[in-house]
Amino acid sequence: MVVKAIDFMPQILGDFIKEPRLILIAGHPGSGKTTLAMTMCLHAMNAGERCFYISFQEDRERLFKQLAGVGIELKPYEDKGLLKLIKLPLVVSEGAIQELVEGISRDVMGFSPRLIVIDSITPLLISIKDDAKARGLLQNFFWELHRLINGSVVLLAEVPLGRELAELGWAEFVVDAVVVLKYRTYKGLVERVMEVKKVRGRELNVAELPFSIQKNVGIVFHQPMKLSEIKSSKKRRLLAVGPQGPYLKESTGPSIVTLIEYPPELTLSLPLLYSILLHMASSNYGKLLIIEYWSPEDRIKDFMMDSLKLYGADEEVIKRILDNIVIRPLNPTAYSSPELFSMILDIVNDVKPMAVIFHDVALPTKTAVDVSYYASLVYNLLLYLKSIGIDVVRLCSRVDSFTDLYKVMSDHVVSIRCKDSICDDYVVYDYIEGKIVRRSWTELEEEVKTLIGYLKNQIPTAAQVK
Numbered sequence: 001m002v003v004k005a006i007d008f009m010p011q012i013l014g015d016f017i018k019e020p021r022l023i024l025i026a027g028h029p030g031s032g033k034t035t036l037a038m039t040m041c042l043h044a045m046n047a048g049e050r051c052f053y054i055s056f057q058e059d060r061e062r063l064f065k066q067l068a069g070v071g072i073e074l075k076p077y078e079d080k081g082l083l084k085l086i087k088l089p090l091v092v093s094e095g096a097i098q099e100l101v102e103g104i105s106r107d108v109m110g111f112s113p114r115l116i117v118i119d120s121i122t123p124l125l126i127s128i129k130d131d132a133k134a135r136g137l138l139q140n141f142f143w144e145l146h147r148l149i150n151g152s153v154v155l156l157a158e159v160p161l162g163r164e165l166a167e168l169g170w171a172e173f174v175v176d177a178v179v180v181l182k183y184r185t186y187k188g189l190v191e192r193v194m195e196v197k198k199v200r201g202r203e204l205n206v207a208e209l210p211f212s213i214q215k216n217v218g219i220v221f222h223q224p225m226k227l228s229e230i231k232s233s234k235k236r237r238l239l240a241v242g243p244q245g246p247y248l249k250e251s252t253g254p255s256i257v258t259l260i261e262y263p264p265e266l267t268l269s270l271p272l273l274y275s276i277l278l279h280m281a282s283s284n285y286g287k288l289l290i291i292e293y294w295s296p297e298d299r300i301k302d303f304m305m306d307s308l309k310l311y312g313a314d315e316e317v318i319k320r321i322l323d324n325i326v327i328r329p330l331n332p333t334a335y336s337s338p339e340l341f342s343m344i345l346d347i348v349n350d351v352k353p354m355a356v357i358f359h360d361v362a363l364p365t366k367t368a369v370d371v372s373y374y375a376s377l378v379y380n381l382l383l384y385l386k387s388i389g390i391d392v393v394r395l396c397s398r399v400d401s402f403t404d405l406y407k408v409m410s411d412h413v414v415s416i417r418c419k420d421s422i423c424d425d426y427v428v429y430d431y432i433e434g435k436i437v438r439r440s441w442t443e444l445e446e447e448v449k450t451l452i453g454y455l456k457n458q459i460p461t462a463a464q465v466k
């Protein structure tokens with residue numbers, strides 16, 4: 001699920017407007033410190049509180065422009081007197097630090113902000129590196145500042161590239177909260193995570209949160225789902241296996257995850273049609289969502305129309321089926337894994353389908369930056385979908401042994417294999433509830449016709465398939 005930083009930071013840090021806190025946000029250059037700090041300002045200003053932003057790096061114009069690009073328009077707040085942004089020159093001596101501190105204090109007294117951001121403390125600390133007295137003065141000042149305003153002070157700190165953490169020493173001990181923004185690029189993708197190191201007085205239940213910085217939107221977190229228990233879901237009509245293959249029992253059961261694996265040349269063919277029909281039938285024309293990793297929407301629709309016609313569907317059935325399918329093509333390589341999953345969740349929440357078909361899961365799996373991380377996200381997504389009563393079909397070309405892992409994450413496995421080494425015919429194995437049913441490709445085609453027949457009339461019952 002996607003959560004905007006403006007709503008999420010108070011959940012992480014507590015009410016930093018009402019409760020005075022000294023907060024440290026550390027991170028590599030470009031990791032999003034400035035954007036996050038401005039978002040926190042925005043949160044304060046939207047609540048009618050004043051924010052004082054002290055920059056030692058960028059001037060006002062550049063900052064305003066950069067932040068406008070991510071949807072943060074600061075001018076209206078400045079006009080209303082809620083924002084004061086100043087750029088200060090760097091200082092190098094103890095005397096100058098004294099002056100700086102006094103200057104800031106005067107500004108603070110005059111403006112009475114509820115939030116102060118110092119962007120960033122790193123060049124200041126470096127410039128007085130060898131001056132222990134100046135350092136002490138500065139540290140003490142930061143500490144006093146949040147008590148003085150009875151609000152929060154956010155200190156930003158640069159972590160040099162290639163290093164995990166800044167050598168902050170003192171800051172980590174005195175501050176109330178430490179947040180580290182991390183940033184890495186891999187295979188052309190940017191992966192950002194926020195690590196919450198500590199928050200005084202709060203239980204930490206999230207350690208690392210993936211996020212992205214989006215044009216016109218700003219920082220959004222991709223909240224991973226972690227279900228600590230495996231819950232049983234709403235009851236659904238149950239899929240059972242008879243001599244002719246799966247059918248629907250009158251009785252009901254929880255939603256299920258089906259994996260259909262096949263040789264890679266079969267991707268846009270009978271397995272897809274079969275899984276669509278099966279779930280149309282089990283949900284009685286309920287909404288079906290197809291997350292499509294390769295083809296554009298019209299190609300899938302054309303395929304559906306042509307093959308439904310081929311197997312004897314009339315116009316009305318075709319129309320009803322297509323009306324109840326939502327196809328969302330996604331290029332999995334354009335997103336980091338957490339981003340991809342939070343997008344899928346948002347689509348699911350938006351469409352509210354009875355079932356989701358993923359086609360073809362070999363693609364995102366094989367292109368994932370970190371396959372085992374990807375698999376753990378899949379696992380949590382499947383548990384979540386099951387817990388809210390959504391059936392899942394995962395169509396998967398057999399390109400590697402990882403499909404074995406996916407079998408473990410399924411309640412029903414359909415395995416389509418070459419009949420012999422020439423591979424001009426296939427055998428279909430259904431594994432469900434401890435039973436194995438073997439069918440030929442022709443029988444699968446017959447079953448597709450039967451399902452179309454059921455959809456024309458009614459849903460099959462145990463009595464009918466006997």
Ligand SMILES: Nc1ncnc2c1ncn2[C@@H]1O[C@H](COP(=O)(O)OP(=O)(O)O)[C@@H](O)[C@H]1O
Binds near residue numbers: 033
């Ligand atoms: N309009 C935009 N759309 C998307 N990302 C942006 C936009 N503007 C800046 N960014 C991203 O935001 C990051 C800069 O964030 P910033 O808060 O300035 O980082 P830091 O203060 O840690 O150096 C860059 O990595 C950049 O890619």
Ligand SMILES: [Mg+2]
Binds near residue numbers: 033034035119
């Ligand atoms: Mg910055």
